[in-house]
Amino acid sequence: MIQPPAAVVVLMGVSGVGKTTVGRAAADLAGVRFIDADDLHPPANVAKMAAGVPLDDTDRAPWLDAVAAALVTDAPCIMACSALRAAYRDRVRADAPHAQFALLDLDRHTLERRLTERSGHFMPAALLDSQLATLEPPTAAEGVLVLDATRPIDELAAAVAALLVPRVD
Template identity: 60%
Template sequence: MKEFTVENVAAAARREDGLRIVVMGPSSSGKSTVGRALAEHIGTSFIDGDDLHPAANVAKMAAGKPLDDGDRMPWLRVIGRALHAQQDIVIACSALKRDYRDAIRAEAPDAFFAELVTDRAVLEQRMRTRLDHFMPASLLDSQLETLEPLEEDERGVRVSASGDVPTVVSAIAAATGE
């Protein structure tokens, strides 16, 4: 995992015009749960990126078909615009590839990414027990094949999501100086 010191990452995360955090990772990594808890912890708003998908994307995934870049890029631009539109915000978004994060940064250059790192077995178990989500467990492998972890030159932090939610939130908050 990308190593960080609280001082270095917090300075990179906080900007004069606000804090824009993307909680990222594959389906079932805990993005929505951690994102909501993080937003509450730092006293800001939260948007679940899944709610910004166009109906065609949701229908495609619900049918067990993975999205391609043509499906994702317009959605990622919407995520970026939503980040840019608010001074302080947390958005949950898979942002699996560097290109996807670059598309978000094109709209919100100061975005800070918190990658939730979880092993495949945990993800699969979580996906199989979720009854109210459009993403079927059959798409897990496509998510993991697409995943490109945060790189050293990207603003963000990789955090183990194997702990409880308060522990994960505390790690992200420490990395952002909150």
């Protein structure tokens, strides 16, 4: 008997929105692995972003391949991944068609404050505008859960963890 694919959730949004914090809490709550897609970037991408240079689609292609592969290999899991454009989400779904997506949404002012207060991350606050310009909000047809990132972390984590329950279409 063939087993159904294990559930995976991609927690998406721009840098500073809280993907890692909420994703870790959700994974702990669900008892699954947490993966930060930032850890899957090739060193050249990290260096480029750390220098304040936005990535382009050519830079992102091998990273998106690694993201999709990790979702298949490490399922069940919750992954923090920007997935800013519909094409990036489609690329991930091509290999992980049962992936659920949730978008953490937050206003620019709060994002900027969070990024300037954050330390130890390669993504500088200077790239916020490029992230916001790249973000293509999901359409209703994509079925992405949109969450207000000002809500308490435990509420957000519970909403994300609940996505691991397989849907009946």
